Amino acid sequence: MTAARVWFITGASRGLGRAFAEAALAAGDRVVAAARDLGPLDDLAAAHPDRLVRLTLDVRDRAAVGVVADRAAAAFGRLDVVVNNAGTMLLGMVEEATEEQVRAQFEVNFFGAVWVAQAVLPHLRAQGSGHILQVTTMGTGGGFASTGFYAASKSALDSVSQALAMEVAPFGIKVTIVQPGGYGTDLFTRGTTMTPPHPEYEPLRAKLAEMWGEDAGPDPGTAASVVMELAGLADPPLRLIVGGASFDMVRQMDQARAEEYRAWEHLSRKAPG
Template sequence: MAKTIFITGASRGLGRIWAEAFLKRGDQVVVAVRNPDTLNELANQYSSSLLVIKLDVTDKVACFEAVAKAKSHFGAIDVLINNAGYGHVGAIEELEEQEIRTQFETNVYGLLWVTQAVIPVMREQKVGHIIQLSSALGVVVFPTLGLYSASKFAVEAITESLAVEVSGFGIKVSILEPNGFNTDFATTSGVESKPLAIYDDVRAALAASNNPDDWGVPEATAEAVLKLVDTENPPLRLILGRVGFQWIKHVYDQRMKTWEAWQEVSVAAQGN
């Protein structure tokens, strides 16, 4: 049965790939993007099943209006994929105040506004699936990517709480945690703080650890997302990519070792 999918940030990259995959199999798709002109060709090809809405997710009022427009146009919203966001590179000392605020305005507040707008629609339907795009870096942190990871850690916490809050309304919730893929996300769509020379060695070490074979094929993610949307009992978290799975497993193993090594101190701190 065809579904109605609402995707933010689908003008390029993974969001665009997923939107096309849904359209090709016969779903109805709403794409909410900053620049609708980037989707003219797709809109002409799928004129009856694609609705393109201009949206800046940092505008709360516009987010609610976009969701209302999508509901009015197709009659329902079965799946929300909060994909809009961007990466930021910069050591913590290098970050400017406005850079920090802008990162959170898009990656966290934007996601929140669209989520808040769609919950009443899905609650009225008594069915729905909210999918939030986090990152493997929402679990694992690398130097100079702390701000981006902070935004994705926030997405993880918000979404885990949301899943419990809305489960009684028939709404399912999932978090996607992709590792790096060969899109423009890490190049032209990202932002970089003004570097301080004192962190050049840190940047060099991170660059040296980069293995081109670790970057995934973006198109390969489409099958996973389609399967996630179609499954009756979707997982709360889904890692996209072999490398992300390895990173996250290693980090959790190390965390458990540390917590267990300090367990006596932790228990004593209870005080009773």
């Protein structure tokens, strides 16, 4: 029988984070759930008083991240799976975004995740094991109209995480970049900030709304089951797309990029570098 693991999950009160916490508890594991608002976790805390610890955390506050990471490691004596899940969405065109909005997007999605990784690494290195799951998006392969800054923040985390994986492998620590598609979370409602709309982009905005429709996406629990299996792998992948439809879309984007490279190879090779 597999020993119970200890999970540290940021953004654990709603959406994917909540689904991950529920799945881990259902499997008999222990969970340290961190979020700015812990109220939505009241029911889980009542159902699992001995296996769930809740900690208030705003990942933008680097000093607070360090304190909470130490408390998380001390709660059950170790950390086995760290899920960097906290995130927000800035929705709007590049020209429309304010400086404050762009910086806020990166403060949570990129810097916040980096602060968490830095804070847990001493604990994982000391125990000689651990698995960090960096939740990005299936869109890290490139930007898309109106979600450019969201994709950019997640792409930055993707690149740093690839470097991190190489750096911590000698210590027995694994890193997986988890790339989910669109799930039925509140990322596009409570977690979304809208840019001030510019009238010139209204036709494109209408086209995007028609393209996306009103489908909220599948239940986050379906993604949680995949993440549970991922966390149990002895040799996990560096990247994992979560969602069959997302997998197909990413493969199409990769093929289109490869075809464009080939089409312009003759021009690329005119430079010696």
